[in-house]
Amino acid sequence: MTIMDEIESSLLLLSSRPLVSWRRASGRPTIPDTDASEPTITFSHRRDEDDAILTADISYFAGAVCEVRIPGAHYETVFARLQKIVLSAVIRFQNRAVQAMNAINRNVLDSLDPNEINMNAIEQTLSVIAESDAGVLRLYNEASGLLIPVSQVGFDDDYYNYRTTPQESISGSVFSTGTPVLLNSPDDIRDAHANLRPPNVRFLSEQRLSHSLICVPIRTDTTTLGTLTVMSFREGSSYGEFSVSLLAAVATQLAIAYKKSQAYELAVRSNESINRMRLEIEKRNAELARSLSAHNDILSIFTHHRPLGEHLEEIATHYGIDFHYADIFGTTFGSKEWNEPKTTEVVLVHPVRVADDVVGTFHFERGDNASYCAAILGVVSAFVALEIVRSASQDEILNSKRRKHFEALGRDDLVTSGGAVRFGFQIRKYCQIIFVRHEQQSAQNQSLFLQRTLQQALKAATIRNQLSFYTDEGVFLLFCAATEETLRTRSGIHRRPGGCGGMVLRGEPDSKRAPSLSRSRRPGCRGRASHEHAASGGHPHAQRDRHRQTATQTIRC
16 A cells, blocks of 8 residues: 555545545656755645645655645644644655665675575565565676666566667666656656667567656666666556655665675675664664654644643753744744854754745754754744644734724724723723834735734833734734823834834824824714714724824834
């Protein structure tokens, strides 16, 4: 069962009976740099009328993206289940690959008989790349100048007659260039066979064409020995970059085995070097196993509803790592042993992204433990981004309620006459409105940056009795104070850390051009203010233009 089959079968067991579909990752697959870090699995969701479409991008592992369509009302529960199902399937997929790699160490690497290596090579390879239907091992024969199949699974015996020259067909091209090839389309595979000799053209015309294929070189430090190929004939099948990395690791093991069989005495003399290589492989396997277990551990930590700082504290304690975290909302965290380095040259930075926007950063020091910290924080950053989005959604709902209450203040006498406290605000005799304009930074996550602007404005304010909210244009703050003098002396926005650009404004309305709002709030005058606010649609910009009873200041952040 492939990882795609495993995920789909688990999703179909859900009570909501979601519609599951797969599509290949956009663009032609590329071979990653060997030094590149492993990409993170990404999850997203979007609306399609009344339905929600949940997406899990596992193209790094399977070359495909899973899309789940469900009724919109239930998407949050299914989205959480989708994440758990996908992460669990990926972890099991990686564990199986690690176990199969260990089997290759036992059955192939330790053999000195080339015939035994040939016999075991393809079977062990297909156990590592389990989604494959067939495979072939070719070795270069110097006497004939041809790449000759020495072992194959999934074809008839006459396939051993399909021999290619260097630069001919896919295997010849990989042998000559030393570059792996990943193809996930029958058309691309057909095009890659365009340079065949006539005998091979006739032979392939009688063979079925695979839907996906990986071919990697088998090479030592100085010599390319042959090629290793796996393929799938199932319609819609695809490989990911992770499978290319696994097959390249298998090819490395085969190259070691062949080198040992060809020069046994040399292998004995270099036994110490080979042992070091084995220790390094075991170390990497152990690091991979530790990384796989981290997914479940971090998921368990973030399932508890508590402040972000407590999540990060448990991460630092559980994994024994030191780091510093900060985000655009002013949230900061430093582990107990974290000391700010004197120079930035020894600090590494890992971003926290929502879509394409950086909303936070992790800082940790360079050193022997840096790669381990980067791997853990890479997983943690995805969960932190989800926490930020969840919190922002709650703030968006509260902001909408505050805005509706503000609009009701000018339309409904029942709202203004009762003196009730809502959202910590009570309408009083003297009022003033301040508008903080917001410069657009991100079209995708506009509300996140508006929430930050609102927080900065509230930090700069000095009157507690206020009603605040934001729109696409900026932030509105309605202040009420016991006396007009309080507004005159305390409603300015002063320079404070995290404030709006450090600008200073004074809330003293000019009596010649903007009469105090205090006259509009006296008994007998309420009707005029409410009527004009309602006629303007309740919008602060329209109210400011239609009457001049409000002392309004505009600042640019």
